[in-house]
Amino acid sequence: MRLQLSTWQEVETYLQQSQGIILPIGSTEQHGPTGLIGTDAICAEAIALKVGEATNALVAPTINVGMALHHTAFPGSMSLRPSTMILVIRDYLTCLARSGFTRFFFINGHGGNVATLKAAFSELYATLDDLGLPHASQVRCQVSNWYMARSVYQLAKELYGDEEGSHATPSEVALTQYVYPEAIKHVPLTAPVVKDHRIYGAEDFRNRYPDGRMGSNPALATPEHGQQFLERATKELSAAYLEFLASD
8 A cells, every 4th residue: 555545534544553654765865887877766665665564564665765875976966965864754754653653664775774774753842752752752763674584585696606795796786686676787897896885975986886786796686586686575575674663
């Protein structure tokens, strides 16, 4: 059930049965020569919709732009500042909390979002306390990074070993290939690429990782791998969402 394809009456009925909602969040940033700029949001949305189907959960519109300032020296990359993103998340969730939602489960596709998301959760809790909503103390937020799910991580290591890398990875590229086979890119890749994990400013990032990859070899990706990642992530995050709903 997608929030944007529902009526307010349907959401009101849903809230009588569940106060949980899934929020896919990603980023709009470069992913090397073969990775789509929307990779992080595409992956998060595909998994969130499958988890929603598996758990009968409402899925919010995907938050497509995240905190990716270090990628902005590459054309097409977009980012929110951390301070802006905190306000966006706080305002989104405050509106939903006013409606009666108390469990906010983020399926995240971008590592750069994590610190800012956790700061936004703290801002939300303080805001709801100040507003005096009757159910403010029941509100809980959780972020689950699909790429760090145990079964997903294991599969990536089995398929790609050290060539999984940490950005523009074959696992995330494979998932986008499965979701959008018509958008698969075939471009020669230089090898090897830097396996460093240091991230500073945008210009430094581009100098350090000239084609945008961080130790990864996305040429190993296939749509068939992407289907496996989607299935594993859906199973593991569905269980995590249901456990989150039942938590106190």
